[in-house]
Amino acid sequence: MDEGNRSATGSVTGRALRVLEAFTPTAPVLTLTDISRRTSLPLTTAHRLVGELTSWGALERDQDGGYRIGLRLWEIAALAPRGLGLRELALPHLSDLGRVTGENVQLAVREELSVVYVERLAGQKSVPVLTRVGGRFALTPTGVGRVLLAHAPPEIQEHVLSQPLVRYTERTECDPGRLRQALAEVRHTGVAVCERQVTMDSVSVAAPVYGPGSEVVAAVSVVAHVEAVQAYALVPLIQVAASGISRTLNGAPPPGRR
């Protein structure tokens, strides 16, 4: 781990946070040895930190002696305004959208150079999606990601477009110039449509959610089977849901974009 990237990682607080960071979706349960190895901390240091985190409830020990993220941490993290707070306000609108379309509905925010999914309602007979609540994904190939990137500061946009982009399918757009044009279209039309960008059978259609300062704070999308829906027929439904969520946040698009 490159410690120079983050000022906190060298301090005691930073080491405790590194222990929490050792847990991932693919490794949600870790032994003390796993934690020591993943954090590059000596076993004695890891042992002391894990003890402190467990006594507070940030970690829990299971019956087999493995450690996992504790409910106490989840309780406090539930206060994150961009996490459960946003999800709580948005849920009725997302449920309506899911019921009317019968498809997958997603709510996401941008964290640095990624999409983070805040809510995901699975459509009962829709196409399978790869996302997970609390999970990250790339910005450029997803509807929510393009909406969030289109309204991100220009330096973030250029940073993302200057990186090598993952080609998920033969159709995944990886050309910076064409992506730049796609983002301009998203700003112009108020909607992003991504066909066959992540899997060959899916299309995602997304619209922005505005906060009180007319800034884009989140994006809402429907992900459906590309042959089952007319993507553009979904647009007004998604825009109604996105406007409903914006209104709940006391937000609205800037005057020029109403």
Next chain:
Amino acid sequence: MDEGNRSATGSVTGRALRVLEAFTPTAPVLTLTDISRRTSLPLTTAHRLVGELTSWGALERDQDGGYRIGLRLWEIAALAPRGLGLRELALPHLSDLGRVTGENVQLAVREELSVVYVERLAGQKSVPVLTRVGGRFALTPTGVGRVLLAHAPPEIQEHVLSQPLVRYTERTECDPGRLRQALAEVRHTGVAVCERQVTMDSVSVAAPVYGPGSEVVAAVSVVAHVEAVQAYALVPLIQVAASGISRTLNGAPPPGRR
């Protein structure tokens, strides 16, 4: 704050965790001065810890300079098996229960001497409920709480019953003897019915969710207007949902209780 209660609170890790703990549902945004006051930490110490937590993403600074819980913490906390993990597995069953009944549906676990709500779906025309995802509530007056307490270790039961209990309504049961009997009935019948215990117009009906070791890991309930439903008519629906969630967890009731 009594520092003797928690071994971690005196250490640097403990102080960082105390900063996180300063945030509550009623105070989700705090200034540095608020944090210093709530944690009883000197302003300089609070300033350093807040800086470290913010640089890692456990806290975020808003436009007005206030601090709030950050999305990065929420992402990691989403890995808590008893939080979002459980919720993710349970959601399809909870949605079905909500759709069929049209009432409020709740999923909860026990943390020490409290109920913690892991999911809450609001019924569109149902009675208002006081709960919040990630929020705590008392064990004895709620359906989910009685299920969880009925299957808790005897020392936890006695600890709860020996404390003064909050009287939410004139009907709230606060007598330890009658509550002990109610818990025995919950174990015998496999269901808890709480009428007018939290508000005078509500009834909650709850059933246990079993884990792989036949232990009760959660409880699912419907909360409805007391005059709108026959509580006992809800029982089979709730038991079907609870069994469905148990099955998803590879869990089942002990042989005697199938």
